[in-house]
Amino acid sequence: MLFQAHCRGYLLRREKFKKLQAVKLLQAHTRGMLARQAVTRLKREIHLSAREKAAQEVERRRQQEAILQKKREASSLSDSISDQEMVDNIFGFLPSMVGGQEGNAPAGFEDLEEKRAVLQEVDLDELPIEAPPEEELDERELEEYSFSKFAAMYFQGSATHTHIRNRLRHPLLYHEDESDALASLAVWWVILRFMGDIPEPRVYVKEQQGPVESEIPQNQGQRQGRRLSTLAGLEQKLLKRKKHSKPGAGTLKKIPAIPEEREVPVRSKEEDVFIGEGPLLDKPMSALEKLHFIVGNAILRPDIRDEIYSQICKQLSENGSRNSYYRGWILLSICLGIFPPTERFSKFLNNFIRIGPVGYAPYCVERLRRTTANGVRCEPPSWLELQATKTKKPMTVSVTLMDGRNLSVPLDSASTAAEVCQSLAKKINLHDIFGFSIYIALYEKVWSLGGGKDHILDAISQCEQVVKGQGGQEQHAPWRLYFRKEIFVPWHDCRLDMVSTDLIYRQIIRGLKFGEYTCEKDDDVVQLAAKHYYIQYKTNNLEENSRRVVQDCITNTQLEAKSESKWIQMVSAAHSKGPFIQAKIDPGIVKCELVDFARNTWHLLFSRFFEVSKFAGPPLPKNKFIIVINWKGISFIDEKEKRLLDLSYPEVTGISTSSAAKAYGQSVSLSTLRGEDYVLTSANTVDITDLILNFLKGLKERSQYAVALQDIGKQDDATFLSCKKGDLIVLLKDKDFATDRGWVKGQNDRTNQIGAIATDSVFILPTLEKPSEEVLNLITLSPEQRKSIAQNLQKETAAAEPRIAPYSLKEYSYEHFRYSLENGWQLMWMCCGLFTPSPVLMKHTQRFLESRRREPLAADCLQRLQVALRMGARKLPPHQVEVDAIQQMSTQIFHKVHFPNDTEEIFEVGSSTRIRDLCQSIAMHLKLISAEGFSLFLKTPDKVLSLNDGDFFFDSLRQITDWTKKAKRVKDNTPGTVNYVVFFMRKLWFNVLPGRDLQADIIFHYPQELPKYLRGYHKCAKEDVITLAGLVFKIKFNSDKSYFVTIPKILKDLVPVDHLKLMSTEEWKKNIIASYNKYAGKTVDEAKLSFLKIIHRWPTFGCAFFEVKQTSEPTFPDIVMIAISKQGVTLIHPKTKDVLANYPFNRIANWCSGSTYFHMTIGSLVKGNKILCETSLGYKMDDLLTSYVNLYLNAVNKQRNSRFPV
Secondary structure, three states, X not given: OHHXXXXXXXXXXXXXXXXXXXXHHHHHHHHHHHHHHHHHHHHHHHHHHHHHHHHHHHHHHHHHHHHHHHHHHHHHHHOOOOHHHHHHHHOOOXXXXXXXXXXXXXXXXXHHHOOOOOEEOOOOOOOOOOOOOOOOOOHHHHHOOOHHHHHHHHOOOOOOOOOOOOOOOOOOOOOOOHHHHHXXXXXXXXXXXHHOOOOOOOOOOOOOOOOOOOOOOOOHHHHOOOOHHHHHOOEOOOOOOOOOOOOXXXXXXXXXXXXXXXXXXXXXXXXXXXXXXXXXXXXOOOHHHHHHHHHHHHHHOHHHHHHHHXXXXXXXXXXXXXXXXXXXXXXXXXXXXXXXXXXXXXXXXXXXXXXXXXXXXXXXXXXXHHHHHHOOOOXXXXXXXXXXXXXXXXXXXXXXXXXXXXXXXXXXOOOEHHHHHHHHHHHHOOOOOOOEEEEEEEOOEEEEEEOOOOEHHHHHHHHHHHHHHOOOOHXXXXXXXXXXXXXXXXXXXXXXXHHHHHHHHHHHHHHHHOOOOOOOOHHHHHHHHHHHHHHHHOOOOOHHHXXXXXXXXXXXXXXXXXOHHHHHHHHHHHHHHOHHHHHOOOHHHHHHHHHHHHHHHOOOOOOEXXXXXXXXXXXXXXXXEEEEEOOOOEEEEOOOOOEEEEEOHHHEEEEEEOOOOOOOOOEEEEEEOOOOEEEEEOOOHHHHHHHHHHHHHHHHHHOOEEEEOOOEOOOOOOOEOOEOOOOEEEEEOOOOOOHHHOEEEEEEOOOOOEEEEEHHHEEEOOOOOOOOHHHHHHHOXXXXXXXXXXXXXXXXXXXXXXXXXXXXXXXXXXXXXXXXXXXXXXXXXXXXXXXXXXXXXXXXXXXHHHOOOOOXXXXXXXXXXHHHHHHOOOOOOOOHHHHHHHHOOOOXXXXXXXXXXXXXXXXXXXXXXXXXXXXXXXXXXXXXXXXXXEEEEEEOOOOEEEOOOOOEHHHHHHHHHHHHHHHHHHHHOOOOOOOOEEEEEEOOOOOOOOOOOHHHHHHHHHHHHHHHHHOOOOOOXXXXXXXXXXXXXXXXXXXXHHHHHHOOOOHHHOOOHHHHHHOOHHHHHHHHHHHHHHOOXXXXXXXXXXXXXXXXXXXXXXXXXEEEEEOOOOOOOOEEEEEEEOOEEEEEOOOOOOEEEEEOHHHEEEEEEOOOEEEEEEOOOOOOEEEEEEOOOHHHHHHHHHHHHHHHHXXXXXXXXXXXXO
């Protein structure tokens, strides 16, 4: 019993323990399951919360937009101007009808104008292109890319995404380049003004002062150094093609020389800096100028495109002004057609414009899609597209075909030449489209736009700028568009597309008539005319038909050489005897024969031309030339059509384009069978490479010729071909052998054996004709052998030229590197005078120069280095005068200095010469008592500026002339060349006592004071005026009394302008003669001294006078005269010459100046009186006042130092 009890207890305890363990395990799994469910639920709730928040954000924005929309609608009810009227006002600068394709057609195309009534319309709803399918952007996905989110992520500082009317202290986005940041600030101000958020300035004075103008000229093409010929390809001359270099060569389409399109030097980054919102605030701008400024910055500066879009979007967000809102959307729609945003901002911008106004959202979305697909434009918008933006309708242009048809083609801002060609081909059912191009004509010039990615409206914009440069109205530019055949493929077959053949045939007949295509022999012209006769009239041999054919094919020059009846007789006879008459050949076949004749005879005229520069490779007569690509091969020719090199396609072994763009442009490398490698640089390297590769690939696919690359012995199996290295293999078509399988079937041209051969064992030649023996031999050579041949060719070329250098290695090396060595020493000479090396490098530089005593410039370099150590480093790069001097190996630089008495002297100026040093030299040369008070002045066409005594002479010249060049280039769109003159004159009039320094009185004091006296700036008595008039007459004519009769005519040169009416001319003459007689015994110099002694008594002697408009003192007249002298600043009544106020220097607390104002504070800065003046000479007043104050301060410091020496 006890044992059973213990057993039962044990079993119950064990059962309980098992159940307890099972419960614990179950609880653990249950807790894990519950925890996982909780985590899943929390994740779902977080995801739902994010979506709800996003939905709430979208809803909030929609509500805000709805509120703003209600406000705009409410304001529109009270505003009588409708939306369309507002748009019309914004585009008020546009005429009611924008021209283009007006005026007379270019010479040679007039006959096509007569047929312009035959205009085949294209449905405007159809785009000119079939855009590739794009991925549709998910609306929900775009909702996450809100502009406010972008602003929070990328905007700098405290900038928000909402509309403001204030200036930006820094750009919205970060820019590494400081010039981009400054340009962004300038664009911001122009955007505010375009949208009407800030008013236009009312006053603008042309003489702006500042380092750089913040302006981009309207003709962006000229700013980048681009011409229409650069944009569109080389000019196609269609007239006066009479001379040929050799039979069948045709005439080259030469580079255009458009005088109105000036080449502008490429600007450095420093030159392109925009100074925030500087001078733009002072200059009113039209709506078109603002558009060109904003778009021009985006074209030239890719890194600020997102910045510009962000600024526009910011001003459109929560903008309560209806006028500003619509102006902003117009600006945005224009920009979307010119340049795309970066990938970073693309989705944000897409989302922003999708929720825009109903009239603009879909329009802007489509423009953004097209611009993103076709890339940025190169020119500002043309008048044609501005008119289209105004109406939000497609543009239509008329393109003329060579058969006289005019097709109306719709365009948008992003349309390219390839798209227009595709549209025309689809319309006329043209299948063989390769080689057809769009041409644009202006006046007597025609350019090819090709059939690639060039934008049509860029060329139209360039034409408008050319017309504007000639003084015409750009909206009426008489441009034309033509569709022509430009180039043939080597495997062209006229029978494959008769539509293409007919267009080419029409082009050839027109070219014969207008001299574009010419024949050496009259018989060739007659045969072509006979074929044209048959194509048009078949066997109808009537005199009237013959006359029409002669009028169609024979040029006026040929008709003058031979009578029309003679040509009719010749053509009629050739037509009746033609083989096509007897065999009754289909006119289509004859048309093909005519096109083939033109293709073979005038292959140079059916070519593409590219301007290139040779960067590396075998020597050629010229390093800048034109590469000509046509179906026969590749040619290098100069501008006079002289052939420099001819290559057939079998001779080309490789062509590639550099992947990285360099400062000189991208390069293309062309390798030949002779081991020559030409590295060419051009703006069209991609086009050159694509065209040549396309021809090489197509020729290899169609070629029937190959060359064996190795010996293949006779095989037991007759299926395989045996050959020797260099054997020509004629390829045979066989379905069992395909190149993609690694085998081809061919016939050995040497043994006539037929068999299969591996593609790895042969080189398929890119040719349709049997290659020459030379090509076959070159193919089998090794690279080393080709290199040897290239070297031998160079030696032969050198031997054929006149001997210009000795052949010894030492002498050859010297001659070869002499030019580089000279340039290196010239550069060393220049650098030694501009700056010094670091102390670590200094001793090595000195040792180097000391060890090169035989070099002509070594001693001068060492001396200049010591002077630079003593005088300090220059602040700016060398002036052009310094560069020109050392390039002529002249170490002495002389500069001309002019004086007020119309004389001039030459003085030596060094790189380390400061202004004060030159002033001392001039004073010593002229034997002046002292140089104090004298200064150098630089006179440009616009201003006369005083040079700072402490600056280096050439630094001052460089700073002022560079600024003037930039201002002139921005203002006039002309190359920045500035004429300047250096003057030496008295600037500060203190310690000036007539007679104390006779040289200064004669050379400076009299000629400087006489103009001020004659302008009526001094208050003087009538007796003094008569006396001074006699002295002036004495000085001008000395003892020659014959000039008495001229006194009435030259009275204004003798008497102040405000005293002329005091007496009649006869009374003045009488009194002046009497005064002259009193001083008849004096010399001219004595008369000058007497003149100075009289005016020296006046309180205004030595003053500098400025007429200004004051706006601060109501008791003073609006126009007052300010006189600055050693006593201080004096305000003078301009008519009575009474002193209105006098302010000594110790009462002047502060002053400042700008391009249009001069302000001065009298008394203390807190309770002072302000004198506000409007003047364009504020810079002169500021400089003169500063100079006088510094003079007194220096005098006080000298006196203090003498009393209390350190």
